[in-house]
Amino acid sequence: MKVLFTGIQPTGDIHLGNYFGAIANWVRLQHEYFSYISVVDLHAVTIPYEPSEMPARVIDLAITLYACGIDLEKTRLFVQSEVPGHADLTWVFNTITPLGELERMTQFKDKRDQFRASVNVGLLDYPVLQAADILIYKGEVVPVGEDQVQHVEFTREVARHFNARFGPTFPECQALLTKTPRVLGLDGDAKMSKSRGNSIGVLETPEQIWAKVAPAKTDPERVRRTDPGTPEKCTIWSYHQLVTKEPELSEIHTGCTTAGIGCIDCKKRFHANLMKVLDPIRERHATLTGTGRKMVEERLEANAAACRAVASGTILEVKEKMGLKKVWKTQS
Numbered sequence: 001m002k003v004l005f006t007g008i009q010p011t012g013d014i015h016l017g018n019y020f021g022a023i024a025n026w027v028r029l030q031h032e033y034f035s036y037i038s039v040v041d042l043h044a045v046t047i048p049y050e051p052s053e054m055p056a057r058v059i060d061l062a063i064t065l066y067a068c069g070i071d072l073e074k075t076r077l078f079v080q081s082e083v084p085g086h087a088d089l090t091w092v093f094n095t096i097t098p099l100g101e102l103e104r105m106t107q108f109k110d111k112r113d114q115f116r117a118s119v120n121v122g123l124l125d126y127p128v129l130q131a132a133d134i135l136i137y138k139g140e141v142v143p144v145g146e147d148q149v150q151h152v153e154f155t156r157e158v159a160r161h162f163n164a165r166f167g168p169t170f171p172e173c174q175a176l177l178t179k180t181p182r183v184l185g186l187d188g189d190a191k192m193s194k195s196r197g198n199s200i201g202v203l204e205t206p207e208q209i210w211a212k213v214a215p216a217k218t219d220p221e222r223v224r225r226t227d228p229g230t231p232e233k234c235t236i237w238s239y240h241q242l243v244t245k246e247p248e249l250s251e252i253h254t255g256c257t258t259a260g261i262g263c264i265d266c267k268k269r270f271h272a273n274l275m276k277v278l279d280p281i282r283e284r285h286a287t288l289t290g291t292g293r294k295m296v297e298e299r300l301e302a303n304a305a306a307c308r309a310v311a312s313g314t315i316l317e318v319k320e321k322m323g324l325k326k327v328w329k330t331q332s
Ligand code: AMP
Pocket: 007, 008, 009, 017, 018, 019, 020, 021, 022, 023, 143, 144, 145, 146, 147, 148, 180, 181, 182, 183, 184, 191, 192, 193
C-alpha cells in the first residue's frame, strides 16, 4: 500500500475550503493508502499566536477531522510536535536547501507581507519542515488544496537533492487535488481563508451560515429578479458544485439563465444541500467533544507513538548515509 501524508494547521476553525478542497479527499483516500494526517502545530507557531489557546485548537482540530470522517482505526492522525524526528530531519534538509528557493515561495511572500513586523526564520523555513513531515514517513501521495502544490513540488526537489548527494533514500511524492482545489471566499475575490474573513466554517450553525450566504454577492449583472443570470460569474454557483448533484444542478443552471429562479431561491437550495453534509459533522463533533474526547486523546497518543517508531527508523537511515552515526567509533 502506498503511503499518503498530509497536514493541516491548528490556526482556526476549518472552513468549506479546507473541507471540499482537501479533507473530503482524505476521507475517501484513507481506504486506498496507508494514511498519515498531522495536526501541524510546529507550522502554526511561525505566525503570531496565543500559547494558552494552542492546546484547545489542537484537540479541537483532531476532533473535527474525526467528525469529518477520518477513520479512528485506519488513519494515523497525530500531533506533529509529539514526534521529534520532524525537526531533526528539517535541520538535515536545511543543509541541502538553497536559500533562494525558499525566498521564492508564494506562501512565504504572502505571509511576509501579512506579518511584516514579525517575520522569523521559521516562516522562511516552513516548506523545509513540510518536506520533512512528508519524507520522514516516505510519503508518496500528498492530498492538498491548490495553494500547497508549490510546497509539494519543493518536497520533490528536496528528495532529489538528498538522493543525489547521499544515495537513494526518499521517494518523489505527488500532490493529489480534488475536483475543487480552490474554493472561493464569500467575497468572490479570493480563495476562502480564515484570515481574509470570507469563510464559512464547517461547524457553524445553519442560522450563522444562512446569515452569511443570504447577503453574499452573486452575478453583478443580475440586478432584478427578472434579469437572466450567468452562473459562471456567481460564487454561489461555484458552491453548488460542492454539494448539489444532478439533475438539480442543471435545473439550477437553467433556472438562473432563464430567470426561472431568483438568487434567494438558489441560495436556499445551496444552503439546504450544504446542511445535508454539515449536519452530521456538527453532530459527531458534539459527541466527540463530550463523551468521545477521552477516546480521541488516547488515539492521538497511540498514533504519535507509532509515528515516532517510523520516524526514528528514517532518522537512523539518514544519519548513517550522512556519516553521522558513530562512524568515527572503532567498530568492534
Ligand atoms: P491550512 O488550513 O492552511 O492548513 O490548509 C489545510 C488544507 O486545506 C490544505 O490542503 C489547503 O491546501 C486546503 N485549503 C485551504 N484553503 C483552501 C481553499 N480555499 N480551497 C481549497 N483548498 C483549501
